[in-house]
Amino acid sequence: MLIWSWAGQYCRPSSTTGHQMGPLAAGRRLVACLLNISEARNRDAVEKVARAAARKRHGGWREGTSVLNIFSDRDYNRSVITISASVESVGEAVLSACEEACRLVDVRNHIGVHPCLGAVDLIPLYPLGEDVGLEECGIEARVLAARLTELVPGTAAFYFGSADMPLHRGLAQRRKEIGWFRKTTDLSCTQPDVGGRPQSRYGLTGVGASPYVxxxxxxxxxxxxxxxxxxxxxxxxxxxxxxxxxxxxxxxxxxxxxxxxxxxxxxxxxxxxxxxxxxxxxxxxxxxxxxxxxxxxxxxxxxxxxxxxxxxxxGFTPQECRLLAEHAISQGIGEYWREQHGARM
CATH class of the missing domain: 3.30.70.670 (Formiminotransferase, C-terminal subdomain)
Structure with a gap:
């Protein structure tokens, strides 16, 4: 028997919800980051990482940003946090979430069936429309990786997709090259693209850009x-x-x-x-x-x-993600994932 289930499936808002698609949605150069962290069994920690993306460092909501969904799998011990913002501002939101994840997640303690190498395991940026290109997302991904490794000493990253200049190697190829599928724990001989030798508690993070996955x-x-x-x-x-x-x-x-x-x-x-x-x-x-x-x-x-x-x-298809991002941001809903009830533990 086929049983379809959606974790955060988009439904177009109706006039009875009180959330109308507003003019602020127009013209936003939106991207999505499906941030993968190696934690799903500590609900409080996962939600703190999501809140760090939606809120400013010193309080208040981060304007023009929304956390659309959280999906957590206990067996995998892995969570995917969907963050959306303009290409100009997505870096700040994702960086804050990554800093919080590095503070709360120690990959040395990770127990789960899903392969991983980093506390923050994957930072992919996806353009959500015609007005943002892959090259621009790739540049933003490289800036984000550099800032993360500066702000959290001991973190290190490899590039993939449009951030992997000039080769543009895909994520699967890069993961094979660094031993991600083998869940390699000895990173002493790993040569990251940015950052020094990765500390064992942070591990290694993939940072890149591609069409939506x-x-x-x-x-x-x-x-x-x-x-x-x-x-x-x-x-x-x-x-x-x-x-x-x-x-x-x-x-x-x-x-x-x-x-x-x-x-x-x-x-x-x-x-x-x-x-x-x-x-x-x-x-x-x-x-x-x-x-x-x-x-x-x-x-x-x-x-x-x-x-x-x-x-x-x-999460969402690319078309659903764009519609939902436009809606949530135009309405100023920074933690839309709470309305989705998308955190699965």
Whole structure:
């Protein structure tokens, strides 16, 4: 049986909510940061990191910024905090959240099935519209990485995507190069792109920019990780017959196996009418619908006598994220995630 669940799915505000799309939403050069921190079991710590993004250092709301969603997974011991602001101001919000995460999270104590190397594990910036380009987001990501390593001595970062100049290597490639998938704990020989030798309590952080990446997790009814890996291989973009833009891991999760997919946006015209598309910097991008991922998982799992149990879209599609960011910021809702009830522990 297919069970779809959304963690923070956007619903267009109606006139009865008291939140109207206002003129302040127009003209904002919005970006989103899906900040990944290696903590999900301490709810108070995760919320403090989110509040640090939404509030100024000395009190009061950070104008033009909203934390749209928090998604936490206890088995993974990982939280994704969706922060939105203009490209000019997103750095301050994300930097404050990262400083708080470095204060509260010690990656040496991390216990969870999801790979990670840093207390702040990933800082990706995604442009949310035509008026912000990837190059600009890449420059902002590099500035953010430099400031983090200056403000928190012992932190270090590697670049990916448009921040990785001039190579523009993707996140999956960079993670392979530094041993992220092996959950390497000895970083003494690691050469970060910015910062000195990483201290063990902070670890190593990925900082970059790319077209929007969704997270879609599908559960199959088995504890056999070898089956999960076969299903994952059949989905992976790099495999013949794989799905465009899909990077995937098979992980043990709540007594079953979860097929955890990063769904990257692909440049070009969508191959089918029902595939969503959007524009960034004059270029068209599309992403595979999450429903097609779940269908393929069900087919592949069925070949091994296993059923699909359910699917979870973590956060938002790029189109939903932009609409929600415009709405929340125009209404001055700094902690929109509280209205979403999106913190899952």
């Amino acid at each position: 969704m997270n879609c997790n599908v559960t199959i009814t088995t504890e056999d990780l070898s089956i999960g890996r076969k299903v994952a291989s059949g989905l992976r973009e790099s495999t013949p017959g794989g799905l465009p833009g899909v990077q995937v891991l098979a992980l043990p999760h709540k007594g079953a196996v979860e097929i955890a997919c990063n769904v990257e946006s692909v440049q070009g015209a969508p191959p089918a009418e029902h595939w969503p598309s959007f524009s960034v910097g004059g270029s068209t991008y599309y992403h595979i619908p999450a429903s097609l991922i779940s269908t393929r998982v069900a087919e592949l799992a069925g070949q091994h006598g296993v059923d699909m149990e359910g699917a979870l879209l973590v």
